[in-house]
């Protein structure tokens with residue numbers, strides 16, 4: 103991801119202006135802020151322009167992308183019970199970000215290990231786990247999903263909200279799946295949430311998704327805007343903007359994200375090459391999508407249940 107612009111000012115100005123929100127966007131009213139956010143020391147540091155990015159500011163990421171994951175957790179657990187032949191006790195989560203699942207899964211009795219490439223995210227999540235008293239049930243490490251392997255064999259793995267899209271090339275994706283296959287027990291599940299390319303070009307351009315979020319006096323306006331779908335190189339280009347009012351401090355920045363433009367055939371081929379098999383596909387309502395149906399972006403983000411070995 104590349105940072106374009108950033109500004110930080112001390113100000114007592116009023117809140118971020120409200121933009122129109124799309125169907126998928128969340129308003130501050132609908133967001134659940136039900137965890138104790140760790141303190142964030144990030145803003146006491148001096149950031150260079152390049153460092154002023156969404157994933158370097160986990161406190162703001164956490165507010166902007168906070169969501170109630172109880173339905174998703176129930177879905178994952180139902181998959182563990184339905185598709186795995188042994189009892190799932192340990193879970194691995196690549197690209198775990200600010201640790202929303204590392205906080206949630208221990209409440210349901212699971213041990214979870216997450217990792218992320220961004221040191222600030224890892225520090226924030228460590229503190230979150232300590233604050234929640236789940237230090238023995240959740241662990242977070244620094245790692246790159248293109249290379250990280252574990253000696254321990256986990257019972258299951260998850261990767262949410264298209265985070266796998268940061269693996270851009272076939273080589274990176276294959277390396278990731280091979281590393282995951284080696285880090286999981288035979289018969290373990292890996293549940294991957296991604297969105298595929300649209301079949302119909304006219305569905306590709308989407309309006310800006312702008313939403314508002316607020317927690318403990320910090321107000322955020324965030325905009326996630328896919329602006330170019332590069333079919334030749336299979337890359338989805340996103341413009342992301344964030345405006346923050348943090349108790350008198352104003353932070354504003356804009357950056358580009360590049361994510362894999364997924365095609366189901368590529369995804370299936372690469373998972374198979376690494377030793378996984380797609381055993382089920384679910385939509386955002388957790389309903390089964392027939393495995394032999396035409397899988398395109400028109401179906402929205404989907405959960406792919408992969409079986410190792």
Ligand SMILES: C[S@@+](CC[C@H](N)C(=O)[O-])C[C@H]1O[C@@H](n2cnc3c(N)ncnc32)[C@H](O)[C@@H]1O
Pocket residue numbers: 157167196197198199200201202217218219220223245246247248261262263265268269
């Ligand atoms: C959209 S966030 C998702 C975080 C979390 N899974 C969630 O549901 O909130 C994507 C995360 O992927 C991480 N990331 C990007 N590239 C990565 C890589 N190569 N290896 C590990 N993590 C990576 C980022 O640092 C960021 O925390």
